[in-house]
Amino acid sequence: MREPTYFILAALQDEPGHGYAIMSRVAALSGDRVRLATGTLYQALDRLTKEELVEVVREEVVNGRARRHYALTPDGRSALRAEAARMAAAARVVLQPRALGGLA
């Protein structure tokens, strides 16, 4: 899973969010390392919606403009957790080599 995708899914793990909220959460969660341009965010949301990892759960009109709220689907949550587990296992190899036994 690519890093921007990971952080977009992570930004939605606790609650749904609209475009700007997702963008802000991604920047905060990544320590400002991943700063998505609006065009990039919406290409990713479009792709993730088609792959059924994310869904639109609510629409509202703010300042005369439509605003959609996105949420993780069960498949999206599973994919996010699987990727987090994979990265945690990979990190353990480096950060806790003795705990794995036989590597020290």
Place this chain on the structure above:
Amino acid sequence: MSERVYAALLRLYPAGHPRDEMLDVLLTAGRPMGRELPALVLGGLRARAGGDQPLRVRWLYAARAAALLLLIFSAVSTGRQVASGWLPLSTAQTLVWAAVVLAAGAIVAGWRVPAALSAFAAFVLAAANGTDWRAVTGYSLAAVLLLLPGPRTPVRNPALLALPLLPIDAVALGTPALWWVGLAVLLWAAVDERVALAVGLAFCAAFLQAVADLPGADARGVFLLAVTRVGFVAVFLVVGGLVARRRFSV
């Protein structure tokens, strides 16, 4: 000022896209316009170019587009020779062109089986006519590419109808102008990599055809052709393949 510029650029996106919502995010974020513009323009062009097919279907599209390129290129190439008086205009040749038109129309409409049958008919008629063997090979390779099964995949891209009208020689590779066209196809891969994949597949077929044209014992000729041309062919496939994989990996 920025609202008007963004609103104008968002018209690049098809009507179904959440343009209003994107404008809201752009204005709320208030970032420097230079940072937003590239992704905004690229996203709009990709959405217009039909960027919603999954990876496997994109390769299938490229194979069918390559068949379209080969069919039109072969028919136009024969047409040039007939126009210059090098080849005679016969009823059989007219039937070949009719079969090519049917095959090309079926590819554009997404009807694979009629397209494959028409391409095969063009191959049989051209082989029976026996005047332009390069076109015969082109039709046969187009028919083979159309054998790949899969979902209905219409090939609706005006560039794919215009590209094969260019007089490209797979052996000589033509003029600097054609190299610029090749470069444009590679750059366009950022928006729609299927065109680069189709050109690469069609060049593969044309390259095989050029090798087949060499005398059987001319190993040096094959070697030289391979060394000088494989890279040219491969660059379209490698660039197209990498862009496709990068765009459509989650």
